[in-house]
Amino acid sequence: MPDKMNAQQLAAVTAEEGNLLILAGPGSGKTYVLTQRILYLLRERHLSPERILVITFTKDAAVSMQERFRREDKGASPVGFGTFHSVYYTILRSSRTYSAFRFLTDKKKKYMMRHILRQHFAEEMKEKSSSDALVLSALEAIGYYKNSLSGDGLRELLPEPLRERAGELFARYERLRRAEEVLDFDDMVYDCYCLLSEDETERRKWSGRFSHILVDEFQDINPVQYQVLRLLAGDGTRVFAVGDECQGIYGFRGSNISCMKEFLEDFRAQVLKLETNYRSLPDIVEASNRVIREGSERFEKEIRSARSSAAAPCVTLRSFESRGEEYRFLTELLKDAEGPETALLFRTNLAMQSCAAALTREGIGFEMKEQVPSIYRHRTAQDVMDYLTLAEDPSDRGALVRILNRPLRYLRTESLSGEGDPLELIRAYYRRNRHLPYAAQHIEEAEKLRRQLTFLRRQSLHLRVQFIRRSIGLEAFSLEEAGSDEKKKEEIRQVLDLLTRESAHYKTLSEWRKAQEEYEKNLQKGSRDRGLSADHRVRLMTVHASKGLEFDTVILPDCNEGQFPYGKALMESALEEERRIFYVAMTRAKNRLLLLYQTGSKERPRFPSRFLKPLLSAAGQPYWSLSGTSSSNSTESRNSSKASEAISYSASSSI
Numbered sequence: 001m002p003d004k005m006n007a008q009q010l011a012a013v014t015a016e017e018g019n020l021l022i023l024a025g026p027g028s029g030k031t032y033v034l035t036q037r038i039l040y041l042l043r044e045r046h047l048s049p050e051r052i053l054v055i056t057f058t059k060d061a062a063v064s065m066q067e068r069f070r071r072e073d074k075g076a077s078p079v080g081f082g083t084f085h086s087v088y089y090t091i092l093r094s095s096r097t098y099s100a101f102r103f104l105t106d107k108k109k110k111y112m113m114r115h116i117l118r119q120h121f122a123e124e125m126k127e128k129s130s131s132d133a134l135v136l137s138a139l140e141a142i143g144y145y146k147n148s149l150s151g152d153g154l155r156e157l158l159p160e161p162l163r164e165r166a167g168e169l170f171a172r173y174e175r176l177r178r179a180e181e182v183l184d185f186d187d188m189v190y191d192c193y194c195l196l197s198e199d200e201t202e203r204r205k206w207s208g209r210f211s212h213i214l215v216d217e218f219q220d221i222n223p224v225q226y227q228v229l230r231l232l233a234g235d236g237t238r239v240f241a242v243g244d245e246c247q248g249i250y251g252f253r254g255s256n257i258s259c260m261k262e263f264l265e266d267f268r269a270q271v272l273k274l275e276t277n278y279r280s281l282p283d284i285v286e287a288s289n290r291v292i293r294e295g296s297e298r299f300e301k302e303i304r305s306a307r308s309s310a311a312a313p314c315v316t317l318r319s320f321e322s323r324g325e326e327y328r329f330l331t332e333l334l335k336d337a338e339g340p341e342t343a344l345l346f347r348t349n350l351a352m353q354s355c356a357a358a359l360t361r362e363g364i365g366f367e368m369k370e371q372v373p374s375i376y377r378h379r380t381a382q383d384v385m386d387y388l389t390l391a392e393d394p395s396d397r398g399a400l401v402r403i404l405n406r407p408l409r410y411l412r413t414e415s416l417s418g419e420g421d422p423l424e425l426i427r428a429y430y431r432r433n434r435h436l437p438y439a440a441q442h443i444e445e446a447e448k449l450r451r452q453l454t455f456l457r458r459q460s461l462h463l464r465v466q467f468i469r470r471s472i473g474l475e476a477f478s479l480e481e482a483g484s485d486e487k488k489k490e491e492i493r494q495v496l497d498l499l500t501r502e503s504a505h506y507k508t509l510s511e512w513r514k515a516q517e518e519y520e521k522n523l524q525k526g527s528r529d530r531g532l533s534a535d536h537r538v539r540l541m542t543v544h545a546s547k548g549l550e551f552d553t554v555i556l557p558d559c560n561e562g563q564f565p566y567g568k569a570l571m572e573s574a575l576e577e578e579r580r581i582f583y584v585a586m587t588r589a590k591n592r593l594l595l596l597y598q599t600g601s602k603e604r605p606r607f608p609s610r611f612l613k614p615l616l617s618a619a620g621q622p623y624w625s626l627s628g629t630s631s632s633n634s635t636e637s638r639n640s641s642k643a644s645e646a647i648s649y650s651a652s653s654s655i
Contacts, residue, residue, distance in 0.1 A: 005036070012272045013037050014044075019267035021218070021260065022242040025303040026288070026587035027279025027550070030242050034214055035069050037240060041212055042077055049077035051211040057220050059083055061548070065216070080210075084225050085185055088192035092183075095195055095202055104182035110135050112180070116172050121162060134159060142170055146190035147222040147254025193224050196231040207234035218243030218263070222254040230266060239267055245299055246292050247584050249544060251577045257297060271299070277587075278306045279550050284593050287315045288586040290614040295579045296572075315593045317615060319608070324501055326557060326596055327358040333555075334364050334538055340552030341537040345585045347566050350375060350491055351558055352540050354498045359540075360519050361505055366538040370545050374520045380478050380495045387468045388509050391456035397422050407477035409445040410438070423450045461512065462504040469496050487567055543585045554589035556582075559597040564609040582611045 005013065009029060012022050013036045024030035038054065041047045054069075056062045066081040073079075082090070092098040113135045141157035144150070154170065155163045162169060177183070183191055196203045213233060215221070218241040221229075233239055241263060248257040263269055277285050282305040289303055320326040334342070344366075346352040352368070353375040359366055375381060383406050386399040394400075400422050404411050415429035416422055426446040430439045452472055456464045469475045475496055482488040506512040539551070558564070565578030586593060595615070600606030608616065 005033075006276055008272065008274050008276065009033050009036075012274065013040050015270070015272065017238060019239045019263075019269040020241065021263060021269045021271050022240070022274060023271060023299055023301055024242050024244050024274040025277055025301060026244070026247070026584075027277040028274035028303075029276075029278060030216070030244075030274060031065060031068065033274065034065065034216060034240075034242055035072060037214060038069055038079060039072055042073070042079075047211060049079045052214070053080045053087070053210040053212070054082075054214045054216070055087055056081070056083055056216040059086075061216065062086075084221075085188045088225075088228060089188045091192050091202075091206060092188065092195060095199070097195065097199070098183075098191060101181045101183050101191075104177070104180075104184040104187070108180075108182065109139060109184065112176050113138050113173065116169070116176065120172060121165070121169065138162065138169065138173075141166075142173055143186045144254055145170065146186040147224055148256070149223050149227075150254075153254075189222075189224050189228065193228050193231075196228060203231060206232055208236050210237055212238050212240065214240040214242070216242055218260060219245050219248035219257050220250050220255045221259050223256055223259060224254070226259045226262065233267070239263075239269070241269070245297065246295070246580055247547070247587075249547065249577060249581045249584055251574070260299075273301050275301050275303050276306050277303050279590050280305055280587065281307055281314050281591055282309045283314045284586065284589050284591075287593065287615055288583055291586065291611050292579065292583045294611075294614060295576055295583075297576045310591070314591060315595070315615075317595045317597075317612065319597055319599050321599055321601060323354075323497070323558070323598055326598060327355065327501075329596070330355070330555070330557065331359060331362045331364055334359070334366075335362070340591070341539065342553040342555065343539045343541065343546065343549075343551040343588065344555045344557060345541060345543050345546050345588065346557065347543060347563050347581065348491075348494075349373075349542060350494045350498075351563060352542055354494065354501075355557060356540055357498065357502055357519060359538075361502070361515060364538070366540050368523070368540045370541055372523070374516075374523050375495060375498060376516045376520060378491075378495045380474070380492050381499060383474055383478070384465060384468055384496070384499050385513075387453075387456070387472065387474070388461075388464060391453050391464060392509055394450070394453055395422065407473045409442075409449070411442055411445060461506055461509060462500070465500050465503040469500065490562065490567065543581050546588050547584060550588055550590055552590050553592040553594070554585065555594045555596065556585055557596045559595050559609045559612055561607045561609055564611055579611055582609070 009032070012020070012033050022030070022033065024033070034054070038052060041052060042049060054062075054065065056065060062081045062083050069079065069081075080087075092101070110132075117134065117138065137157065137159055141154050144157055145154040151166070155166045158166055158169070177187070196206060210232070213229070215229070220243070229239070241260075243260060245257045245260055248255060264271065280288075285303055285305040292298065318329070320329060330344070344352075344355060346355065349370070349372045352370075353372065356366070356368060357375070376385070383403055386403045389396050389399045390403070397416060401413055401416065404413060411426060412429070415426045417429075418425050423446050427443050430436065430442045430446070433439060436442075452467075456467060459467065475492070478492045479489050482492060503512065506515065556564075559582075564582050565575055567574075570578065586595075595612060597608040597612065598606045599608075
């Protein structure tokens with residue numbers, strides 16, 4: 001065996017027969033251990049390679065691990081590597097029942113659900129029975145159930161009128177899907193579970209087919225994947241599961257870290273720990289340990305760094321009064337950034353794009369590989385841009401139609417028929433049809449809209465956006481339209497905040513539109529690399545996309561309540577997952593970690609993330625209580641006086 005393994009790694013690789021749960025902390029070499037375990041089984045235990053199966057969660061991870069194994073294994077043993085989906089799909093296709101099933105496209109899936117809602121649930125949903133939002137909500141709920149087997153989860157994700165008939169909705173969808181002989185990614189796992197649970201012949205064929213199954217990222221397993229694993233393992237198969245419950249961040253997909261505890265009981269598994277972090281400097285490891293220790297859903301382990309301490313502090317917390325001030329700090333920091341790779345990690349796509357827009361405006365090169373829809377294509381952003389268009393060109397009929405009843409004015413689109421000034425056409429229509437209810441009020445609404453557009457035309461771009469948002473009432477209308485969906489409401493606020501900030505940097509609408517077009521053009525490429533050299537690398541991504549990666553420097557902007565953790569009034573389980581997301585972000589850093597947050601103003605205070613509390617306390621800095629009481633005065637002067645200090649310090653360090 002290689003002599004470069006530490007004692008814990010060696011114990012995991014050479015463990016005696018039995019089921020094993022390897023708790024692998026960040027940067028502890030889990031992929032190396034998995035690869036060496038396979039080689040050990042082949043070389044020392046002389047197992048047949050066809051009897052070994054390695055399961056990962058992503059195709060890239062499976063390919064990467066397979067290539068790493070083949071480099072080590074000169075004989076290129078035919079060990080099986082695959083994702084949960086590919087392995088379970090192979091099982092399905094080998095069966096008589098599912099051999100003819102085809103892949104279910106999103107378009108077909110929506111068509112099927114819309115048909116079911118119209119045919120059987122129209123009374124409950126009334127005119128909404130075929131709306132895209134309802135169709136997507138129903139499909140999301142069914143997908144969640146197929147990964148979790150949670151009836152409560154199915155009901156909670158469905159709109160209120162459908163919850164009483166959740167079971168019927170699921171049954172009708174499944175009957176139609178099976179009649180059409182189609183399946184999607186969720187079905188690959190769920191149908192495999194149904195097949196092995198209900199078909200004894202298939203279960204006997206596959207149970208015990210492999211002598212050893214090795215599973216990577218075990219903390220991300222969902223209850224259905226876990227149940228299929230149990231059926232595959234049978235009585236004789238040994239399972240080697242590697243994971244870290246502190247990095248379980250896919251609950252929204254149905255993943256549940258409680259499966260790790262079930263594994264210990266169901267498989268009578270032994271626990272081994274990998275606690276040495278080879279990635280991060282000691283201060284970064286200690287800071288991330290302080291955050292995750294506050295969590296309740298974890299195994300006891302103590303992660304320690306294998307590296308020597310740095311001469312200068314490598315973890316920095318910095319406060320700013322506003323997001324604009326925070327972004328100015330970032331743009332100055334990154335403008336001349338050279339050296340090893342720097343990553344800015346965000347909780348949401350919207351937060352990432354908000355920062356990306358600011359960097360684009362300042363001409364700062366960065367890379368963003370995630371395929372995300374442009375924030376300027378958000379419905380609320382489109383509404384704002386339509387109002388701005390109308391202010392400059394009241395004859396733009398398309399823009400007028402789109403915002404005519406946003407907010408509600410109860411004006412009929414048919415009133416726009418004819419040639420001439422669109423707003424005058426509306427007035428003329430209701431004068432001709434004074435018998436219609438509230439015709440006089442509709443005439444006044446048309447006049448009011450004209451006055452608003454005239455007022456907008458005389459204002460700066462920045463004031464126009466604020467007027468549309470507040471005085472015209474677009475924000476209040478959009479929030480009311482979102483109903484009880486708090487995440488959607490927060491999304492709307494973030495979009496409007498971004499537009500308000502960005503509008504202040506442009507003099508004309510055409511100038512702003514050009515900047516938006518440039519941003520979207522680069523976004524469509526899937527990555528932005530405007531002339532980046534090997535020595536100038538800045539990457540933007542969500543925390544979820546950063547999983548499994550590492551960077552010399554990591555910056556976490558917007559470490560505030562509402563962003564980290566994301567949302568409000570979270571249940572305990574959701575809050576614990578948010579803590580793990582924050583922990584994953586911190587542990588991507590090798591040499592430098594910057595945590596940025598906003599304090600807000602005296603009138604509108606903002607509060608640092610609760611996850612910063614153990615770090616702020618340790619640093620001897622004041623902590624703003626979540627009740628809204630600050631233990632310090634406004635930080636405006638402090639922030640402005642320290643801005644240049646922060647930039648020069650960072651520029652002289654690893655950035």
